[in-house]
Every structure is written in structure tokens, then in C-alpha cells.
Amino acid sequence: MPQGFKRGSAPNEPGWTNCIFCGKPVGKAERSRERVIPMWMLRATGDPNRVIKIESDPITGADVVRPASTFHFPACKPCNEKYGKTLEARAKNAIESLMAGKSLAVARCYWLLDWLDKVRVGLWLGYNMLHKEEFAPKFRIDQRIGIKDRVAIVSVDPDDRTTGFALGGMDNQIFRTSQAGMYLKINNLRILSLSFDGFVSRYAGMPFPKEVLALSENLEASMAMMEKTDYRVKQDWKAFDVPGATIIAQSSFWLANCSDDETFDMYINETTIPRFRRIPRIRKRADLEQFVRTHLISNATGSFGYHPNPRQKLRFGRAKDNTDWHFMRSLYALFIREVLPLNPKRVVDPDGTRRGALVRLISQPVHLVGHSSEAPF
Ligand SMILES: [Zn+2]
Numbered sequence: 395m396p397q398g399f400k401r402g403s404a405p406n407e408p409g410w411t412n413c414i415f416c417g418k419p420v421g422k423a424e425r426s427r428e429r430v431i432p433m434w435m436l437r438a439t440g441d442p443n444r445v446i447k448i449e450s451d452p453i454t455g456a457d458v459v460r461p462a463s464t465f466h467f468p469a470c471k472p473c474n475e476k477y478g479k480t481l482e483a484r485a486k487n488a489i490e491s492l493m494a495g496k497s498l499a500v501a502r503c504y505w506l507l508d509w510l511d512k513v514r515v516g517l518w519l520g521y522n523m524l525h526k527e528e529f530a531p532k533f534r535i536d537q538r539i540g541i542k543d544r545v546a547i548v549s550v551d552p553d554d555r556t557t558g559f560a561l562g563g564m565d566n567q568i569f570r571t572s573q574a575g576m577y578l579k580i581n582n583l584r585i586l587s588l589s590f591d592g593f594v595s596r597y598a599g600m601p602f603p604k605e606v607l608a609l610s611e612n613l614e615a616s617m618a619m620m621e622k623t624d625y626r627v628k629q630d631w632k633a634f635d636v637p638g639a640t641i642i643a644q645s646s647f648w649l650a651n652c653s654d655d656e657t658f659d660m661y662i663n664e665t666t667i668p669r670f671r672r673i674p675r676i677r678k679r680a681d682l683e684q685f686v687r688t689h690l691i692s693n694a695t696g697s698f699g700y701h702p703n704p705r706q707k708l709r710f711g712r713a714k715d716n717t718d719w720h721f722m723r724s725l726y727a728l729f730i731r732e733v734l735p736l737n738p739k740r741v742v743d744p745d746g747t748r749r750g751a752l753v754r755l756i757s758q759p760v761h762l763v764g765h766s767s768e769a770p771f
Contacts, residue, residue, distance in 0.1 A: 485509030
């Protein structure tokens with residue numbers, strides 16, 4: 395069997411009375427409502443009770459509309475309180491600072507990335523729930539915050555006084571299957587949020603997937619042939635470059651993927667340890683069940699680099715072409731250039747034999763038109 399890692403799996407619980415965060419079943423009495431598009435954001439961008447376009451009907455193409463404040467999903471009370479008090483409050487704080495044209499400390503950039511993970515996964519779960527098709531997600535929000543490589547491309551326009559928000563990039567097969575990326579506009583702020591296994595590792599100087607293979611005994615599982623680089627942040631983030639906008643990114647990996655000495659040495663050595671926010675400790679088996687994240691990477695200072703100091707302030711730029719269209723085009727270009735190659739195209743047998751073309755859900759056509767960004771909510 396070739397070297398590599400298997401992707402982690404999470405409980406698979408059907409039924410829509412499950413908490414959107416933790417996936418545990420919640421009875422009516424202890425159920426609360428989680429608004430994937432939070433009330434503070436609805437209030438900051440207009441009348442919170444306004445009717446918004448949720449999506450286009452996949453068959454007729456007609457707008458599916460409903461009051462924004464009713465776009466909510468079941469959550470258990472402990473989760474809703476935990477996320478409301480910490481993540482939601484922190485995100486509000488970070489986004490208000492950005493909208494006011496202020497710099498953001500590195501520590502607060504992590505809040506922003508966490509919140510974008512939450513919104514992206516929440517919308518993905520929400521859209522799939524709305525479609526009433528059989529849908530048994532492999533993970534919920536809890537299992538996806540800060541776990542995969544992630545990037546936010548942020549543009550702030552200090553002169554834009556308009557209000558409103560828009561979402562885009564969700565009516566395509568890549569989002570439907572993997573929630574790999576979305577576009578979000580909040581007043582004068584434009585953000586592309588993307589996350590996928592191994593998405594930025596090669597640019598972060600971390601071991602990266604050279605080829606991803608599906609396992610013949612379970613086509614839902616995949617493994618990657620890993621290759622290492624020189625552990626330095628690269629400057630060639632061309633595919634991510636939206637000129638003028640600021641990129642913040644973080645690479646991460648799952649310790650349980652270090653199932654042999656070679657992959658362990660690839661990830662955990664004197665070069666990489668200083669880059670992790672916390673030095674991983676492995677004393678018992680359960681310690682392998684953790685994700686290890688690098689420091690924040692950004693181009694805020696003019697070139698790409700790690701930001702180990704959580705108090706360092708980063709300034710965010712304005713994209714030269716600061717239009718919804720330009721951001722949507724960049725999102726789809728990233729899907730095609732950076733996300734699709736990270737999906738398995740070949741199958742590997744237990745004896746290591748590789749076999750040709752694999753037809754996967756994600757290979758269905760990607761719709762390059764018809765995004766929802768021209769219809770501000
Ligand atoms: Zn919960």
C-alpha cells in the first residue's frame with residue numbers, strides 16, 4: 395500500500411431534527427433556532443425581515459424567496475449558546491472593524507476564518523436540507539471549523555456607503571458536494587471563503603497532496619500521495635490573487651494521518667513545529683485525533699509570510715476590480731484550478747495497483763453562469 399493519508403470521517407446521522415452544529419438529535423422542547431445568516435448581519439445590511447432570494451429553483455430557474463429572518467435551522471441549546479456567545483460575537487466585532495476600514499489583529503483573523511467556516515458549512519447543510527432530498531452529511535459545523543486548509547480573500551472599500559449583502563457560488567456541484575467555497579458581500583466588504591483538504595499546503599511550504607486516489611474497496615474514501623516542500627511560505631499564490639485584495643490563509647493536518655514514520659517526519663519536525671499554534675503532543679492514542687494548524691499566512695505586509703504574533707495588526711486592501719463579477723470569476727477559477735485537482739481521478743487497489751478514470755459526483759458540469767451575486771439580498 396502506498397504512503398498517504400485517509401480522510402477523517404464523522405458520525406453519519408440521518409434525520410432533520412439533528413443539531414446543525416454537533417449533529418446530535420434534538421427534541422422539540424430543547425430545540426433552538428440557528429440562523430445561518432445571523433440577525434446582526436441582517437440588521438447591519440437592511441431590514442432584517444426583508445424577503446431574500448434563497449436560490450434559483452433548479453428546474454424552473456425561478457427565484458426561491460422567503461423572509462430572511464426565517465432562514466433558520468434546528469440547533470441544540472448548548473451549541474447555540476456556545477456559538478452565539480463566542481464565535482458569533484467575535485465575528486461581528488471583526489467584521490465591524492473591517493467595514494470601518496480598521497486593521498485586524500492576527501488573533502481576530504482566526505475568528506474571521508472560523509466564522510466563515512461556520513457560515514459556509516451552515517449554508518451547505520441548509521441548502522441540502524431545503525432540497526428535501528435524502529442527505530446524510532458526513533459532518534456538521536462542529537467537525538469543520540478550522541480543520542481543513544482555508545483561505546479568505548478580503549476586499550474592503552472605504553468609500554462604499556451602500557448597504558446590503560449578497561451570497562454567491564452555491565448553485566454548482568462543487569459547493570453542493572463539498573462546500574469548498576463561497577462568495578459573501580456585506581456592505582462594503584467582499585470575501586471569498588474557500589476550504590479544502592490540502593488546498594494551500596503546497597503554498598504554505600507544508601507537505602502537499604501530489605495525487606489523490608480513491609480506494610477501490612470504498613470509493614467514498616480517498617488517500618493522497620504526499621510530497622514535501624522546503625517548509626517556507628511560497629510567493630506564487632497566483633491562483634488566489636485578486637489584485638489589491640488581502641489574502642489570509644491557514645494550513646492544517648490531522649495527526650492520525652501520520653500513520654507511519656515517514657509522514658510523521660514530513661509534518662512534525664524542527665522546521666514545522668514553530669509554525670503550529672500549539673505544539674502537538676502525542677502521549678496516548680486519543681492525541682492522534684487532533685488537527686494541527688499552522689500560523690496565519692497573509693500578504694498584508696506586501697509579501698506572503700507567516701504571522702506568529704497574534705497581536706500583529708494586518709491592514710486589508712481594496713481589490714482593483716472590486717465587482718461581484720470579478721470575485722465570482724475568481725471563485726470559479728479557484729474551483730477549477732485548485733479544488734478539482736485535489737479530487738481523486740483514479741482508483742487504487744489494496745495492493746497499490748492504480749486504475750484509470752473515476753467518475754465522481756464532482757465531475758458533473760460546473761455551472762459558470764447563473765450565480766446569485768447580481769441579486770443582492
Ligand atoms: Zn448541538
